[in-house]
Each structure stands twice: as structure tokens, then as C-alpha cells.
Amino acid sequence: MLQPSTPKLVSPLPLDVRKHALFLDLDGTLVEFAARPEQVVASESLRQMLTKLARAMNGALALVTGRSITSADAVLDGALMYVAGLHGLEQREATGVRREVGDIARVRAAANDAQTLVANGALDADIEDKGAALAIHYRRAPQFANAVRHAAAELARRHSLILLEGKMVAELKLGERTKGDAVLDFMNASPFAGRTPIAVGDDITDEDAFRAVADIGGHAILVGAERPTSARWRLDDPHAVREWLAAGLLA
Helix, strand or coil: CCCCCCECCCCCCCCCCCCCCECCCECCCCCCCCHHHHCCCCCCHHHHHHHHHHHHHCCCCCEEECCHHHHHHHHHHCCCEEEHHHHHHHHEEEEEEEEEECCHHHHHHHHHHHHHHHHCCCCCCCEEECEEEEEEEEECCCHHHHHHHHHHHHHHHCCCEEEEEEEEEEECCCCCHHHHHHHHHHHCCCCCCCCEEEEECHHHHHHHHHHHHHCCCCCCEEECCCCCCCCCCCCCHHHHHHHHHHHHCCC
């Protein structure tokens, strides 16, 4: 359970590229949100900085995102080798990509039902089909948040899927792996093993990663306004995250 929010230090501990392993969320953490996921853009300077940072950290830098690996690569132009996608359901390591998604027929059925609700005017939302997961976004129409959450909960129940609620989105996915599982998998192997982990994220789904790093002596940084969280540190927004990363690269 999350503990009540306490004041966070706006300036977190400095990033040490020699000692730390770094796990970064994407949307709302490295890059700003857009009305639709496909509209999110990462600057060339950010992509170059991540490439240089990964090199300086001997590779111990991973993206841990709710996007698919393919979608994350499209935003970052493949800047990072290590990526966990779909909240840990898929993971790219030095040896290749492994997926623990199982039979996606239930996700397909839920996606079809969601599209039907939108087509019939029963739901005003944007449907993102991630293959092994389904996201129902209401960032474009936040006044329909309750309707989206209710519909997502019903779809999850009907198709026996896991429901995750995030910022302006409800997601349905297979399995029970989380971002925390992905972080621990990375930490058990080179080049992450033996380093102190830092997880950085903005959403409720990042709390699993926050707890995972805390359990093994690491640190968590919340991005955005204060809220109940297990993170000790906080940065205001993606711009502040990028500045913190740049400072670590120059240290």
C-alpha cells in the first residue's frame, strides 16, 4: 500500500554514471504528453543524450514503459538497447527480445468491444491497441474519465484481463508482470548487477518500479506534482528530468 505523501526534495540525489543503474519511464517522464500517444515526439538532443548516457553508464540504462518496445523505439529512434515494454510483459536485453504475453485473443476481443463502444457513441475515448495490451485514453476528453474507467473495468472483467489505471488512461493487459518485475530482471544481470538502482517515473504504474528498487537499496524519483507515493525524491516535470540527466552526464 502507498504511504501518505510527504514533502519531496525537489532536487534528488545526483546521478553517478559509475555507480548507478537507471530505469526511466517515457511519457510524462522523459517527454511531455500529447493528446494522442502517436503524437509524442522526442527531440534529437534527448535521443543523443540518452545514447551518450548509456555509454557512460556502461549500458546500465533501461527504458521501462507502458508502450510496446516498437512504439518506444519509434519515439526514441532506438536510442536505448535495454527496454521493458507493456509494463514488463516484453523485455529487450542484449540477447534479444523475450515476451511473456500468452494468448492475446482476450485482448483482441476486448479491443473489438471497445471499438464498438466508440463507434456506437457509447464511449468518447481513443483506443490504442498494443497487441498484448489495450489502452483507453481520455486525455482528449477528460470529462469522460468516469465513463472510461467504468467501461474499462467491465471489459477487464468480461475478458479476464488485468486493469491498470494511469494518467488519463485505463489499460487492460494479460498477465501480472509489472514494471517492478522488469527492473528486478534487469538488476539480476550485466550490466546492471552490482549497481545501485534509480527508478524515475510519473504515473501510478511506476510505483511497482519504485518499490522494487527500494527493496534492493535503491532510490525512486517521482516526476510531477506531489501525490501518495513510495518515492523519496521528486522532479517537477520532464524538463527537470532532462536537466538532471544532463548534469549526471557532465559530472
